[in-house]
Amino acid sequence: MYKDIKIINQNNEGEGIAKINNKVVFIPYALKNDIIDLEIIKNNKNFDIGKIVNINKSSNERREVICPYYYNCGGCNIMHQLYNYQLEFKKNKIINNLKHIADIDINNIDIEYDNEYYYRNHITLSVSGDKIGFLKTNSNDIVDIDKCMISNDIINDKINEIRIFLNKYKDNNIDKISIKSYKEILINIESNNFNLKDEFIKYVKCDSLYLNNKLIYGKDKIDIDFGKHKFKISNRSFFQKNTNVAIKLYDYIKDNVDVNSNVLDLYCGIGSIGIYIANKAKSVLGIEIIEDAVKDAENNAILNNIDNIKFISGKVEDNISNIDNIDTIIVDPPRVGINKNAINDIIKINPNKIVYVSCNSTTLARDINYLKEYYSIKKIKAFDMFPNTYHCESITVLERR
Ligand SMILES: C[S@@+](CC[C@H](N)C(=O)[O-])C[C@H]1O[C@@H](n2cnc3c(N)ncnc32)[C@H](O)[C@@H]1O
Structure with a gap:
Protein backbone atom coordinates (compact mmCIF):
# COMPACT_ATOMS: atom_id res chain seq x y z
CA MET A 1 0.00 0.00 0.00
CA ARG A 63 -19.28 15.59 -2.84
CA GLU A 64 -21.49 12.90 -1.33
CA VAL A 65 -23.26 11.01 -4.10
CA ILE A 66 -27.03 10.62 -3.94
CA CYS A 67 -27.14 7.42 -6.00
CA PRO A 68 -26.92 4.28 -3.81
CA TYR A 69 -25.47 2.20 -6.68
CA TYR A 70 -22.84 4.64 -7.91
CA TYR A 71 -19.65 3.03 -6.59
CA ASN A 72 -20.66 -0.40 -7.96
CA CYS A 73 -22.49 0.48 -11.15
CA GLY A 74 -20.59 1.13 -14.38
CA GLY A 75 -23.17 3.64 -15.67
CA CYS A 76 -21.71 6.91 -14.28
CA ASN A 77 -18.09 7.81 -13.50
CA ILE A 78 -17.82 11.30 -12.00
CA MET A 79 -20.93 11.69 -9.86
CA HIS A 80 -18.64 12.14 -6.83
CA GLN A 81 -17.37 15.43 -8.33
CA LEU A 82 -19.26 18.68 -7.65
CA TYR A 83 -21.14 19.61 -10.80
CA ASN A 84 -19.33 22.92 -11.44
CA TYR A 85 -16.02 21.01 -11.31
CA GLN A 86 -17.43 18.36 -13.69
CA LEU A 87 -18.06 21.20 -16.15
CA GLU A 88 -14.50 22.48 -15.67
CA PHE A 89 -13.14 18.95 -16.20
CA LYS A 90 -15.05 18.62 -19.48
CA LYS A 91 -13.94 22.01 -20.81
CA ASN A 92 -10.33 21.23 -19.92
CA LYS A 93 -10.52 17.80 -21.51
CA ILE A 94 -11.48 19.35 -24.86
CA ILE A 95 -8.84 22.08 -24.52
CA ASN A 96 -6.13 19.52 -23.63
CA ASN A 97 -7.02 17.13 -26.45
CA LEU A 98 -6.90 19.96 -28.98
CA LYS A 99 -3.53 21.02 -27.57
CA HIS A 100 -1.92 17.57 -27.39
CA ILE A 101 -3.40 15.96 -30.49
CA ALA A 102 -3.87 18.90 -32.88
CA ASP A 103 -1.37 21.39 -31.42
CA ILE A 104 -4.11 24.05 -31.25
CA ASP A 105 -4.30 26.46 -28.32
CA ILE A 106 -7.77 27.37 -27.05
CA ASN A 107 -7.89 29.56 -23.96
CA ASN A 108 -11.41 28.98 -22.78
CA ILE A 109 -14.58 27.22 -23.82
CA ASP A 110 -18.16 28.02 -22.78
CA ILE A 111 -20.29 25.08 -21.76
CA GLU A 112 -24.08 24.75 -21.94
CA TYR A 113 -25.84 22.46 -19.50
CA ASP A 114 -29.26 21.62 -18.15
CA ASN A 115 -30.54 19.13 -15.55
CA GLU A 116 -27.79 17.26 -13.76
CA TYR A 117 -30.05 14.28 -12.96
CA TYR A 118 -33.00 12.49 -14.62
CA TYR A 119 -32.04 13.54 -18.14
CA ARG A 120 -31.51 10.34 -20.17
CA ASN A 121 -34.30 9.38 -22.55
CA HIS A 122 -32.77 6.04 -23.57
CA ILE A 123 -31.00 3.31 -21.60
CA THR A 124 -30.05 -0.31 -22.13
CA LEU A 125 -30.03 -2.51 -19.04
CA SER A 126 -28.81 -6.06 -18.55
CA VAL A 127 -31.18 -8.67 -17.17
CA SER A 128 -30.62 -12.01 -15.47
CA GLY A 129 -33.58 -13.77 -13.85
CA ASP A 130 -35.15 -11.15 -11.60
CA LYS A 131 -32.13 -8.81 -11.68
CA ILE A 132 -32.01 -5.68 -13.86
CA GLY A 133 -29.30 -3.01 -14.06
CA PHE A 134 -26.00 -1.87 -15.53
CA LEU A 135 -22.96 -4.13 -15.45
CA LYS A 136 -20.35 -3.53 -12.78
CA THR A 137 -17.26 -1.92 -14.35
CA ASN A 138 -15.10 -4.57 -16.10
CA SER A 139 -17.41 -7.40 -15.08
CA ASN A 140 -20.50 -9.32 -16.11
CA ASP A 141 -22.17 -8.91 -12.70
CA ILE A 142 -25.43 -6.97 -12.80
CA VAL A 143 -25.85 -4.17 -10.29
CA ASP A 144 -29.54 -4.65 -9.51
CA ILE A 145 -31.26 -1.26 -9.50
CA ASP A 146 -34.69 0.12 -8.61
CA LYS A 147 -33.94 3.52 -10.06
CA CYS A 148 -31.38 5.23 -12.29
CA MET A 149 -30.60 8.80 -11.14
CA ILE A 150 -29.61 9.96 -14.64
CA SER A 151 -32.61 8.50 -16.48
CA ASN A 152 -35.90 10.30 -16.87
CA ASP A 153 -38.95 9.59 -14.69
CA ILE A 154 -40.72 7.53 -17.33
CA ILE A 155 -37.72 5.21 -17.69
CA ASN A 156 -37.69 4.82 -13.91
CA ASP A 157 -41.41 3.96 -13.95
CA LYS A 158 -40.69 1.36 -16.62
CA ILE A 159 -37.84 -0.13 -14.54
CA ASN A 160 -40.35 -0.57 -11.70
CA GLU A 161 -42.90 -2.20 -13.97
CA ILE A 162 -40.25 -4.47 -15.50
CA ARG A 163 -39.06 -5.45 -12.02
CA ILE A 164 -42.58 -6.55 -11.08
CA PHE A 165 -42.71 -8.62 -14.28
CA LEU A 166 -39.26 -10.13 -13.64
CA ASN A 167 -40.19 -11.08 -10.06
CA LYS A 168 -43.24 -12.91 -11.35
CA TYR A 169 -41.50 -14.54 -14.34
CA LYS A 170 -37.92 -15.31 -13.33
CA ASP A 171 -37.49 -17.82 -16.21
CA ASN A 172 -37.86 -15.04 -18.75
CA ASN A 173 -34.62 -15.66 -20.74
CA ILE A 174 -34.15 -11.92 -21.24
CA ASP A 175 -30.52 -10.77 -21.67
CA LYS A 176 -31.03 -7.04 -22.21
CA ILE A 177 -33.79 -4.47 -22.29
CA SER A 178 -33.50 -1.13 -24.03
CA ILE A 179 -36.03 1.58 -23.13
CA LYS A 180 -36.56 4.69 -25.27
CA SER A 181 -38.80 7.26 -23.65
CA TYR A 182 -39.80 10.41 -25.52
CA LYS A 183 -43.46 11.42 -25.99
CA GLU A 184 -44.04 7.68 -26.46
CA ILE A 185 -42.21 4.60 -25.22
CA LEU A 186 -40.38 1.93 -27.21
CA ILE A 187 -38.86 -1.17 -25.62
CA ASN A 188 -36.53 -3.67 -27.30
CA ILE A 189 -35.90 -7.01 -25.60
CA GLU A 190 -32.80 -9.06 -26.43
CA SER A 191 -33.32 -12.75 -25.82
CA ASN A 192 -32.67 -16.10 -27.51
CA ASN A 193 -35.88 -17.59 -26.24
CA PHE A 194 -38.54 -15.15 -25.06
CA ASN A 195 -42.18 -16.21 -25.20
CA LEU A 196 -43.83 -14.05 -22.56
CA LYS A 197 -44.98 -11.18 -24.77
CA ASP A 198 -48.57 -11.06 -23.47
CA GLU A 199 -47.42 -11.27 -19.85
CA PHE A 200 -44.80 -8.55 -20.45
CA ILE A 201 -47.22 -6.02 -21.95
CA LYS A 202 -49.69 -6.70 -19.16
CA TYR A 203 -47.12 -5.44 -16.63
CA VAL A 204 -45.08 -3.00 -18.73
CA LYS A 205 -47.07 -0.35 -20.58
CA CYS A 206 -45.41 0.79 -23.80
CA ASP A 207 -46.35 2.02 -27.26
CA SER A 208 -44.01 -0.27 -29.06
CA LEU A 209 -42.36 -3.58 -28.18
CA TYR A 210 -39.57 -5.14 -30.21
CA LEU A 211 -37.92 -8.52 -29.70
CA ASN A 212 -34.38 -8.74 -31.09
CA ASN A 213 -35.16 -5.63 -33.18
CA LYS A 214 -38.37 -7.12 -34.68
CA LEU A 215 -41.70 -5.49 -33.86
CA ILE A 216 -43.93 -7.79 -31.79
CA TYR A 217 -46.46 -5.32 -30.39
CA GLY A 218 -47.75 -1.79 -31.04
CA LYS A 219 -46.40 0.85 -33.43
CA ASP A 220 -43.25 0.47 -35.50
CA LYS A 221 -42.33 4.15 -34.87
CA ILE A 222 -42.86 6.31 -31.80
CA ASP A 223 -43.30 10.08 -31.43
CA ILE A 224 -40.71 12.54 -30.15
CA ASP A 225 -41.63 16.11 -29.21
CA PHE A 226 -38.59 18.30 -29.80
CA GLY A 227 -39.19 22.03 -29.29
CA LYS A 228 -41.50 23.10 -32.10
CA HIS A 229 -40.64 19.97 -34.08
CA LYS A 230 -42.13 16.51 -34.08
CA PHE A 231 -40.15 13.46 -35.09
CA LYS A 232 -40.92 9.79 -35.41
CA ILE A 233 -38.25 7.22 -34.66
CA SER A 234 -38.06 3.49 -35.23
CA ASN A 235 -36.16 0.97 -33.15
CA ARG A 236 -32.75 0.93 -34.85
CA SER A 237 -32.41 4.68 -35.38
CA PHE A 238 -30.25 6.96 -33.25
CA PHE A 239 -31.60 9.98 -31.40
CA GLN A 240 -29.84 12.37 -29.00
CA LYS A 241 -30.11 11.02 -25.45
CA ASN A 242 -30.60 14.29 -23.56
CA THR A 243 -33.49 16.15 -25.19
CA ASN A 244 -33.07 19.49 -23.33
CA VAL A 245 -29.36 19.77 -24.13
CA ALA A 246 -29.96 18.54 -27.70
CA ILE A 247 -32.30 21.52 -28.27
CA LYS A 248 -29.52 23.89 -27.11
CA LEU A 249 -27.08 22.02 -29.37
CA TYR A 250 -29.37 22.27 -32.41
CA ASP A 251 -30.04 25.98 -31.73
CA TYR A 252 -26.30 26.62 -31.78
CA ILE A 253 -25.93 24.67 -35.05
CA LYS A 254 -28.76 26.72 -36.56
CA ASP A 255 -27.16 29.99 -35.43
CA ASN A 256 -24.04 28.97 -37.32
CA VAL A 257 -25.71 28.06 -40.62
CA ASP A 258 -25.76 30.96 -43.09
CA VAL A 259 -29.08 32.08 -44.56
CA ASN A 260 -29.84 30.55 -47.95
CA SER A 261 -26.88 28.17 -47.91
CA ASN A 262 -26.59 24.69 -49.37
CA VAL A 263 -25.98 22.33 -46.46
CA LEU A 264 -24.68 18.78 -46.25
CA ASP A 265 -25.79 17.02 -43.02
CA LEU A 266 -23.43 14.05 -42.60
CA TYR A 267 -24.28 11.20 -40.17
CA CYS A 268 -27.81 12.60 -40.11
CA GLY A 269 -29.68 9.88 -38.16
CA ILE A 270 -33.44 10.52 -38.40
CA GLY A 271 -32.77 13.83 -40.18
CA SER A 272 -33.38 15.90 -37.07
CA ILE A 273 -30.54 18.44 -37.46
CA GLY A 274 -31.22 19.00 -41.17
CA ILE A 275 -34.95 19.43 -40.54
CA TYR A 276 -34.26 21.79 -37.61
CA ILE A 277 -32.14 24.12 -39.73
CA ALA A 278 -33.93 23.63 -43.09
CA ASN A 279 -35.99 26.84 -43.05
CA LYS A 280 -32.77 28.85 -42.83
CA ALA A 281 -31.05 26.96 -45.65
CA LYS A 282 -31.57 26.85 -49.40
CA SER A 283 -31.17 23.08 -49.52
CA VAL A 284 -30.12 20.24 -47.20
CA LEU A 285 -28.77 16.82 -48.12
CA GLY A 286 -28.52 14.27 -45.30
CA ILE A 287 -26.46 11.06 -45.38
CA GLU A 288 -26.90 8.17 -42.93
CA ILE A 289 -25.83 4.50 -42.84
CA ILE A 290 -28.91 3.00 -41.11
CA GLU A 291 -31.59 2.42 -43.72
CA ASP A 292 -34.47 2.58 -41.23
CA ALA A 293 -33.17 5.93 -39.96
CA VAL A 294 -33.22 7.30 -43.52
CA LYS A 295 -36.84 6.14 -43.91
CA ASP A 296 -37.57 7.89 -40.59
CA ALA A 297 -35.79 11.01 -41.88
CA GLU A 298 -37.86 11.11 -45.09
CA ASN A 299 -41.02 10.66 -43.06
CA ASN A 300 -39.92 13.36 -40.56
CA ALA A 301 -39.33 15.88 -43.36
CA ILE A 302 -42.95 15.41 -44.50
CA LEU A 303 -44.20 15.53 -40.89
CA ASN A 304 -42.49 18.91 -40.41
CA ASN A 305 -43.52 20.32 -43.84
CA ILE A 306 -39.92 20.58 -45.04
CA ASP A 307 -39.51 20.30 -48.81
CA ASN A 308 -35.91 21.47 -49.37
CA ILE A 309 -34.29 18.36 -47.87
CA LYS A 310 -33.18 15.04 -49.37
CA PHE A 311 -31.47 12.00 -47.91
CA ILE A 312 -29.02 9.36 -49.09
CA SER A 313 -28.86 5.97 -47.42
CA GLY A 314 -25.29 4.67 -47.12
CA LYS A 315 -21.89 5.32 -45.63
CA VAL A 316 -20.67 8.91 -45.66
CA GLU A 317 -17.28 7.77 -47.01
CA ASP A 318 -18.96 6.03 -50.00
CA ASN A 319 -21.28 8.84 -50.98
CA ILE A 320 -19.66 12.26 -50.91
CA SER A 321 -16.88 12.12 -53.51
CA ASN A 322 -19.10 13.55 -56.28
CA ILE A 323 -20.95 16.18 -54.28
CA ASP A 324 -20.27 19.86 -54.98
CA ASN A 325 -21.84 23.30 -54.56
CA ILE A 326 -22.04 23.02 -50.77
CA ASP A 327 -21.63 26.06 -48.47
CA THR A 328 -21.74 24.34 -45.10
CA ILE A 329 -21.05 20.77 -44.01
CA ILE A 330 -22.47 19.65 -40.67
CA VAL A 331 -20.84 16.47 -39.35
CA ASP A 332 -22.10 14.56 -36.31
CA PRO A 333 -20.12 11.28 -36.42
CA PRO A 334 -20.14 8.47 -33.86
CA ARG A 335 -17.31 8.29 -31.28
CA VAL A 336 -14.79 6.97 -33.85
CA GLY A 337 -14.94 10.32 -35.66
CA ILE A 338 -14.80 10.90 -39.43
CA ASN A 339 -13.32 8.32 -41.80
CA LYS A 340 -10.02 9.57 -43.32
CA ASN A 341 -11.28 9.21 -46.94
CA ALA A 342 -14.38 11.18 -46.00
CA ILE A 343 -12.18 13.96 -44.58
CA ASN A 344 -10.26 14.12 -47.88
CA ASP A 345 -13.57 14.35 -49.76
CA ILE A 346 -14.80 17.08 -47.40
CA ILE A 347 -11.63 19.06 -48.19
CA LYS A 348 -12.31 18.56 -51.93
CA ILE A 349 -15.95 19.69 -51.60
CA ASN A 350 -14.40 22.84 -50.19
CA PRO A 351 -17.29 24.30 -48.15
CA ASN A 352 -16.94 27.73 -46.50
CA LYS A 353 -17.82 26.22 -43.15
CA ILE A 354 -17.71 22.92 -41.33
CA VAL A 355 -19.85 22.58 -38.21
CA TYR A 356 -18.36 19.62 -36.35
CA VAL A 357 -20.64 18.11 -33.68
CA SER A 358 -18.53 15.72 -31.61
CA CYS A 359 -19.16 13.32 -28.74
CA ASN A 360 -15.47 12.45 -28.41
CA SER A 361 -12.87 15.21 -28.21
CA THR A 362 -10.01 12.76 -28.91
CA THR A 363 -11.27 11.95 -32.42
CA LEU A 364 -12.44 15.57 -32.85
CA ALA A 365 -8.85 16.72 -32.25
CA ARG A 366 -7.45 14.02 -34.59
CA ASP A 367 -9.86 15.08 -37.38
CA ILE A 368 -9.20 18.81 -36.87
CA ASN A 369 -5.49 18.02 -37.08
CA TYR A 370 -6.13 16.67 -40.63
CA LEU A 371 -8.33 19.62 -41.52
CA LYS A 372 -6.27 22.44 -40.03
CA GLU A 373 -4.18 23.14 -43.13
CA TYR A 374 -7.42 24.19 -44.87
CA TYR A 375 -9.76 25.16 -42.03
CA SER A 376 -9.30 27.11 -38.81
CA ILE A 377 -11.41 27.07 -35.66
CA LYS A 378 -13.71 30.10 -35.46
CA LYS A 379 -15.77 28.99 -32.48
CA ILE A 380 -16.02 26.08 -30.12
CA LYS A 381 -18.63 25.38 -27.48
CA ALA A 382 -19.19 22.43 -25.14
CA PHE A 383 -22.56 20.91 -24.25
CA ASP A 384 -22.95 18.70 -21.21
CA MET A 385 -25.17 16.06 -22.74
CA PHE A 386 -24.16 13.42 -20.15
CA PRO A 387 -23.78 14.88 -16.63
CA ASN A 388 -22.11 12.59 -14.07
CA THR A 389 -20.22 10.72 -16.81
CA TYR A 390 -16.91 11.69 -18.41
CA HIS A 391 -18.54 12.12 -21.84
CA CYS A 392 -18.80 15.57 -23.37
CA GLU A 393 -20.38 16.87 -26.54
CA SER A 394 -19.00 19.89 -28.39
CA ILE A 395 -19.55 21.94 -31.51
CA THR A 396 -16.60 23.36 -33.40
CA VAL A 397 -17.23 25.83 -36.20
CA LEU A 398 -14.41 25.69 -38.73
CA GLU A 399 -13.99 28.25 -41.51
CA ARG A 400 -11.98 27.90 -44.71
CA ARG A 401 -8.59 29.62 -44.49
C1 LIG B 1 -23.98 10.73 -33.19
S1 LIG B 1 -25.21 10.08 -34.25
C2 LIG B 1 -25.87 11.57 -34.95
C3 LIG B 1 -27.26 11.49 -35.47
C4 LIG B 1 -27.95 12.80 -35.81
N1 LIG B 1 -27.07 13.77 -36.41
C5 LIG B 1 -28.68 13.39 -34.63
O1 LIG B 1 -28.45 14.54 -34.27
O2 LIG B 1 -29.53 12.68 -34.03
C6 LIG B 1 -24.23 9.39 -35.52
C7 LIG B 1 -25.02 8.78 -36.66
O3 LIG B 1 -24.07 8.36 -37.66
C8 LIG B 1 -24.52 7.13 -38.24
N2 LIG B 1 -23.33 6.53 -38.85
C9 LIG B 1 -22.32 5.86 -38.24
N3 LIG B 1 -21.34 5.56 -39.12
C10 LIG B 1 -21.72 6.07 -40.32
C11 LIG B 1 -21.13 6.10 -41.62
N4 LIG B 1 -19.94 5.57 -41.84
N5 LIG B 1 -21.81 6.73 -42.60
C12 LIG B 1 -23.03 7.29 -42.37
N6 LIG B 1 -23.63 7.29 -41.17
C13 LIG B 1 -22.99 6.70 -40.14
C14 LIG B 1 -25.16 6.41 -37.06
O4 LIG B 1 -26.05 5.42 -37.51
C15 LIG B 1 -25.83 7.55 -36.31
O5 LIG B 1 -27.16 7.73 -36.78
Missing part, protein backbone atom coordinates in the same frame (compact mmCIF):
# COMPACT_ATOMS: atom_id res chain seq x y z
CA TYR A 2 1.16 3.56 -0.70
CA LYS A 3 0.31 6.16 1.91
CA ASP A 4 -0.50 9.87 1.63
CA ILE A 5 -0.39 10.09 -2.15
CA LYS A 6 -1.51 13.40 -3.64
CA ILE A 7 -3.74 13.35 -6.71
CA ILE A 8 -2.35 15.76 -9.27
CA ASN A 9 -4.99 15.74 -12.00
CA GLN A 10 -7.79 13.86 -13.77
CA ASN A 11 -7.44 11.71 -16.92
CA ASN A 12 -9.85 11.70 -19.90
CA GLU A 13 -12.04 9.10 -18.18
CA GLY A 14 -12.33 11.26 -15.06
CA GLU A 15 -10.00 9.09 -12.95
CA GLY A 16 -7.48 10.68 -10.59
CA ILE A 17 -3.83 10.77 -11.67
CA ALA A 18 -0.93 10.30 -9.25
CA LYS A 19 2.77 9.63 -9.79
CA ILE A 20 4.50 6.93 -7.76
CA ASN A 21 8.21 6.27 -8.36
CA ASN A 22 7.88 8.30 -11.56
CA LYS A 23 5.18 6.03 -12.96
CA VAL A 24 1.68 7.33 -13.67
CA VAL A 25 -1.15 5.73 -11.69
CA PHE A 26 -4.83 6.14 -12.59
CA ILE A 27 -7.21 5.85 -9.64
CA PRO A 28 -10.99 5.63 -10.20
CA TYR A 29 -13.01 8.00 -7.98
CA ALA A 30 -9.93 10.02 -6.92
CA LEU A 31 -10.01 13.79 -7.46
CA LYS A 32 -7.41 16.50 -7.82
CA ASN A 33 -5.87 17.44 -4.42
CA ASP A 34 -7.20 14.37 -2.62
CA ILE A 35 -4.54 12.87 -0.37
CA ILE A 36 -5.12 9.13 -0.28
CA ASP A 37 -3.75 5.75 0.69
CA LEU A 38 -3.88 3.47 -2.32
CA GLU A 39 -3.19 -0.03 -3.52
CA ILE A 40 -1.97 -0.88 -7.02
CA ILE A 41 -4.42 -3.38 -8.47
CA LYS A 42 -3.01 -3.64 -12.00
CA ASN A 43 0.38 -3.04 -13.60
CA ASN A 44 0.59 -1.91 -17.20
CA LYS A 45 3.65 -0.96 -19.24
CA ASN A 46 3.14 2.79 -19.13
CA PHE A 47 0.76 3.24 -16.22
CA ASP A 48 -0.67 1.39 -13.23
CA ILE A 49 -4.24 1.23 -11.94
CA GLY A 50 -4.77 2.06 -8.29
CA LYS A 51 -7.62 1.67 -5.84
CA ILE A 52 -8.44 4.10 -3.02
CA VAL A 53 -7.92 2.46 0.39
CA ASN A 54 -8.53 5.60 2.42
CA ILE A 55 -9.07 9.29 1.74
CA ASN A 56 -6.89 11.13 4.26
CA LYS A 57 -7.68 14.61 2.97
CA SER A 58 -10.58 15.17 0.65
CA SER A 59 -10.46 17.33 -2.47
CA ASN A 60 -12.69 20.44 -2.41
CA GLU A 61 -14.19 19.05 -5.66
CA ARG A 62 -15.64 16.01 -3.88
